[in-house]
Amino acid sequence: MGRAYTDEEKENIRIKIKQYGKEMFEKEGFKNFRIQKLTKKVGISLGGFYTFFANKEALYEGIIEDEKNRIRLKISNCIENDNITPKDFFVNLASKLPEKVKENKLYENQEKGPYNLMSELIFDIDADNRKENLVFLQNLRKLWDIQGNKLKLSDEEILGILSILGAISMKQSTMDKNIFEKLYKDISMYLINKIV
Template identity: 25%
Template sequence: MGRKFSEHEKEYIRKRLLETGKNMFSTYGLKKTSIGDLTKSVGIAQGTFYLFFKSKEELYFEILEIEEERVRKSLLSEHFISEELTRARFKQFLKQAVSIVETNPIFRQIYEEDVLEHLMRKLPPEKWEKHMIKDFNMSLPLISHWQKEGRMVDLDPELIVSMIRSLILLTLQKKIIGEQLYQPTIELFIQFIADGLVKKEDLRHD
């Protein structure tokens, strides 16, 4: 039988697995990182890993959710919490979101088609469904707030979230779009989204 860990030890090991996983997945990628690599770095037996996560894909997915939450809070607090929503501010928010996806290795991998398909095969469908619902529910209050204040057009909030996701997915098409046209295409798409969703200041009601 394996040794029993105290609650403090469990908390420490879980934290180390998350930290080590983030570093290794960012450096080597999901597919090239093995459970043996992770446990060796943390200093635990491979069997101990399964006390915390069912697979390396599950560990990766939890790291992804933590990263998404961290970035979401940072972006929203920087652009919207204490200031009025404007088209210019919303454009800057979208540009920064695209930049994060393009440069953050964890996000970059999840939006690469082969890694996404790999995760979808390995993880239970209900985990993905829960993730999508959580993502939408976290965006809904802010979108509803902007709509009630007359700052954003009165569209289905789920459609608005989908439009923003479509911008992120467009970053996968850089090779197809072409190096010279990619950046102007992204910028034009951002402009269309911001102009289409955020009302002009002189058209807002009190």
Template identity: 30%
Template sequence: MMARKFSEREKEIIRERLVEAGKECFGVYGLKKTSIEQLTKAAGIAQGTFYLFYPSKEELYFELLELEEEKVRRQLLEETEETGVMTKERFVRFLRKSLSVMGENPFFRQLYEEEVMEQLVRKLPPEKLAAHFDKDADVALPFIRRWQEEGWLTSHKPEIIVSLIRSLILLTMQKWLIGEDVYDETMELFIELMADGLMTK
């Protein structure tokens, strides 16, 4: 039996449905526990149709991850649009915003909490992953580099500063270990110390 041919408009609608289904299913169940059947059922299409658009569920997940990264970049950009001198207060706001938008995002949480990256590396074409990381996959990296060029941040490797921010985000997932009664003050102190240590002025 020949696969049905879809018009360009139908393809656009199906892709939009799959993207929404992916956001819903991956957000709730994660990459490992989400099946093609769940995705196609949520999108209202046949399982065979899925493969006309994506070779695997990992390809869909990866596309969504890139969309989420772009959304986070825009959110962080809002925190950096203020012109003039970079102050400690502005940098602290940036760190708080980074924690909020990345720590609460289910896609980023899964990358940190589960073996999702390992699964993506196994399933995705190496050239796709390489192209992704060449685009500065770490959403904070472009901002760090810019502030270093402007002379507001120390000359540590930008990747190390991003790693500090990533480490801070990891702490948001250990609230119960830190202790809920001291968590908020602990995180605020971490942010203050990071700002003091990284600002040059």
């Protein structure tokens, strides 16, 4: 049996597990992620991993939660500090979604296993997630209201539009690239013009 970790060592190991775990999930996806590979990178035993997380699902969900919070904070700060208009925000978001889905496996659709980052940020996966998404959107609306920018649609309608864009983005690998790009651009601009 190994020695006990100090509180400081525990915190450092937890940070490393999440940092390396995030990098691995982004590149390999949930299905191909291996705890043994992670523990080797972190420099701990397999049993050491289970001191911090019950399984890879728990690690994945913790990383998704951290990423969701990081992204939301970044969005709020940009809107508040850089005076990003709703139109600029939604156009930028729509333009980045397909690329994020293609290059970062945290956004990848999971056939089995926990939900992905797209699900947490955009889709209503359960009542708590829906409420959280609405609260976040209401906070953005307040920031825009202070700046004198008004949105045409309700928060629920906007979340519906974002869900459509997310779903289309996640299906891009099943479509011809040129068809996807044209379809996505037409749909995203049509929907964004409804919002603002």
